[in-house]
Each structure stands twice: as C-alpha cells, then as structure tokens.
Amino acid sequence: MNQITSPPETIESESKQVSCNGDGGPLGHPLVYLNMGEKDWVECPYCDRKFIYKPKK
Numbered sequence: 475m476n477q478i479t480s481p482p483e484t485i486e487s488e489s490k491q492v493s494c495n496g497d498g499g500p501l502g503h504p505l506v507y508l509n510m511g512e513k514d515w516v517e518c519p520y521c522d523r524k525f526i527y528k529p530k531k
C-alpha cells in the first residue's frame with residue numbers, strides 16, 4: 475500500500491509573523507516569511523503547512 479499524501483502539517487505560532495523553510499529537509503524550500511495579517515492563520519505557499527496563531531496565555 476502506498477501512502478499517497480499526508481495531510482499538511484499545522485504549526486502553532488505565538489506570533490502572527492512566521493517563517494518557513496519546509497523544515498530544511500529534502501522537501502525544504504527557500505526561507506519565506508509569512509504574515510497572517512487580519513487572519514489568525516496563514517498557509518505556506520510552498521509546502522502547504524498551516525500556521526495557526528496561538529497567543530501565549
């Protein structure tokens with residue numbers, strides 16, 4: 475059996491400004507900075523990871 479695609483990761487962030495480089499592995503990509511703006515999540519256009527804003531309490 476082949477695993478076709480794994481669901482995109484979701485990563486919690488304490489900041490609305492996040493950076494992503496695809497984890498630097500073989501599937502990594504150039505470092506990009508993403509800003510959530512008025513939303514509380516943003517999706518990386520390279521690796522489809524979803525960053526969710528989770529402010530520290």
Ligand SMILES: [Zn+2]
Binds near residue numbers: 518520521523
């Ligand atoms: Zn990414």
